Amino acid sequence: MKELSLHLLDIAMNSVRGEATKIDIDVMEKPSINIFEFSIKDNGKGIDKEMLHQIKNPFTTSRTTRKVGLGISLMDSTCKLCDGTFDISSEQGVGTKVVATLAYNHIDRPPLGDIATSLMGLFASYDQILFKYKHSYEDNTFLLDLDEIKKVLDGMPLSHPDVYQWTLNYINENINDLKKESDNKLTKTTLDKTK
Template sequence: MKELSLNILDIAENSVRAGATLIEISLTEQDKVLTIVIRDNGCGMSRETLERVENPFYTTRTTRSVGLGIPLYKLAAEQTGGSVTISSIQECEDAEQHGTTVTAVFHTAHIDCAPLGDMVSTVCTLIHGSPRIDFVYTHTAPGLAVSLDTREIRAVLGEEIPLDSFEVMQWIQESLKEQYHQI
């Protein structure tokens, strides 16, 4: 993966597959430390699965027996002196509070820290791919405060207009770009 934003896209896809209805992605940068939290309210994982997800030879996919999403993310973080930690509560353990949280820490001044890359594209790709799921995205750094909540957008659009309509996706993309001072 050339950019961390691609890792984030990849990891968030796991939340989609876990049946989440809400996925929160938050990026916080302070004192050369970037913390990325991806939290979902999906089905969660058992303790056994949780122990195996960092193994590249474990995967949920059926087309092949190798799963590199989490190992690549872990590598990207650890090569900067950072870390990836995963916590999860299964639906059968707690019917209300279930879900998975993946927290990654990157030391951005480290020479091996990959660039964050195009987060606007990652957020738009996620919404386009799962227009029925709600996404809450925040990115805070000195001089930067980006936020997007699809629940607010959905409230304006009503039930008839899907989030993945071209015009809506364009609005979302431009809104994010504006907040990133790209326009």
């Protein structure tokens, strides 16, 4: 996969298949300390110990429609290639947490890609799941709680074209604002030091 947003989507789909009713997705970008990290935490049915032990093997999958599962294996390889780690913890009946960490400035780190479109495809397709999305860039954070948005929508689905487009734009604008705020703080700090 050429973009980290597609890896994130693939892993989030595992949470959906694991019958999660709540899924928290966090993306953290900290170029100042050379860290890019994303995590997905769910309250699904969890993974048994035997499967968890073999889960990074591409020839291990719980799906019956195919005999290989490349998503987790590819993400694990990408993290290792980019001086990072890929960890999965799970407890049956409680849920699963996946954390992927990569060196931010590593030449082989895939770009984040179109995270807003990836997320909106997920959110609109699984409207019954309570998603929370948090995106941090340096010290600035944006939190999207779909439960709050659904209350305002009063029954209108996220897949409605107007709602979909508004939420997509809202995510993109807030992520862009995070980066602008950090750039402005950095510029101000640099200027203060030169006085």
